[in-house]
Amino acid sequence: MKDGDENEQVRELQARLRQLDYFDRAPTGFYGSITAKAVSGFQKKRGLPETGSVDGATWQRLLGMTKKPTADELKPSTTNKLDTPDARCMTGRVLCISKESRTLAWMIDGRVVSSMDVRFGSENTPTREGIFSVGWKAKEWTSTIYHTPMPYAMFFSGGQAVHYSADFAARGYNGASHGCVNVRDRAKLSALFDQVKVGDKVVVHW
CATH class of the missing domain: 2.40.440.10 (L,D-transpeptidase catalytic domain-like)
Structure with missing residues (x-):
């Protein structure tokens, strides 16, 4: 997974990163700069190459440290967190x-x-x-x-x-x-x- 992707796997990625406090908003399913920064942070802490993209090693490490997201974790009813304004x-x-x-x-x-x-x-x-x-x-x-x-x-x-x-x-x-x-x-x-x-x-x- 990488910048620009938009699918349900990205949503799961964001929910799992959120479980570890790397992603601080409701999952959107879109892989942008906020998700890339969260992935880089996770990679750095685990000694993985800080690419900001998700390869097999990053995904497997994340799967091993998190649980399968619930429906509410994937699509919470809470309001999305604002970006820094343009x-x-x-x-x-x-x-x-x-x-x-x-x-x-x-x-x-x-x-x-x-x-x-x-x-x-x-x-x-x-x-x-x-x-x-x-x-x-x-x-x-x-x-x-x-x-x-x-x-x-x-x-x-x-x-x-x-x-x-x-x-x-x-x-x-x-x-x-x-x-x-x-x-x-x-x-x-x-x-x-x-x-x-x-x-x-x-x-x-x-």
Whole structure:
């Protein structure tokens, strides 16, 4: 396993690293810089080559020191831990969205006002990355392409929007969006929807 991988084995890796206090957040199944750093830390402590990638020796050593993760360990209901905010999120009113930690942070002048878990599009319908702005909002909306409800939608790039997803609330990271940024906490998003204004900045980053 290495940087850029995304699968259930990565999720198991993260859960096992979490058992040993190397990975301090809910498993996401995505192998990014945070996971690589955790793997390097584990490798260093065990005298293994510090590659940040998982080879056979690293995996076997980890298996020997940990137990098979439970369903709750693999997909806990707790809120994902925020990354250090992207530099582009530090000024003004910003929806700061991290693909690696799978979080949305509502920030004003560099301060996190609220945060929530999010999920993104699949490989076939990826969520675009970059700097955008909220073009328009709709408290009640149904996708004209996929005919699915999109409550509390805040559109930032064409048809891509931040919105509540009942599917995300029910299935978690077993599913994916069609490119939108899904939120599973309806109450948090409802409060955020009332605060965000058309024109506010949106930053989607790794």
